[in-house]
């Protein structure tokens with residue numbers, strides 16, 4: 656069954672939530688996918704609307720990404736936003752920085768795996784191994800199509816020989832293999848639960864969570880939502896979302912609409 660497009664009625668419902676928490680992915684959701692992760696800059700209009708929302712009463716904005724926390728914060732650069740990086744392992748919630756206790760123990764193994772991969776994959780042009788301290792991403796977006804299978808075989812072999820494999824798992828994403836710790840808050844579903852229970856009980860009872868993402872990893876977040884919450888898939892890769900939007904540009908339009916309704920109807924102010 657085709658996922659329905661996010662309709663004006665549902666946008667109204669979101670905008671009128673007594674307490675609204677928006678959990679937003681970064682790449683492919685707030686910015687278009689680009690050739691190198693470092694080039695994914697946030698549009699100034701998007702930055703503005705995120706800042707306005709984050710400053711509104713009874714609204715929280717959380718940006719949850721597979722990126723390392725420091726890079727994510729630098730790219731977004733909006734105050735009062737909660738940041739969750741490394742799929743949940745690193746957080747800055749209400750301004751407080753924390754690292755998942757399980758993540759700290761695997762740092763040495765991430766380094767070892769990076770070292771083995773770099774050696775094995777050095778003949779593959781365009782491959783980009785991103786060490787995120789507590790996890791690792793292997794991007795193959797820029798690898799020539801004819802060499803992707805070869806790269807995959809080499810990656811699998813290094814993985815098969817990895818002595819600390821038991822502490823990690825591989826999650827495929829958009830042209831990327833993500834190597835993440837098995838334990839701790841290491842997927843976006845965990846991140847959603849963590850964010851939910853950081854909200855005081857009284858507010859949590861009337862809270863609506865709205866999750867927006869464009870990738871398979873975002874489906875973990877969608878699966879952790881309650882029935883009254885709302886999931887929105889961006890682009891064509893997400894299968895299990897209640898609603899869909901086509902592009903980050905459409906996401907921007909929806910966020911601007913939410914601001915407009917909330918300002919008008921609820922008198923929220925910055």
Ligand SMILES: [Mg+2]
Pocket residue numbers: 680681682683684868869870
């Ligand atoms: Mg994404």
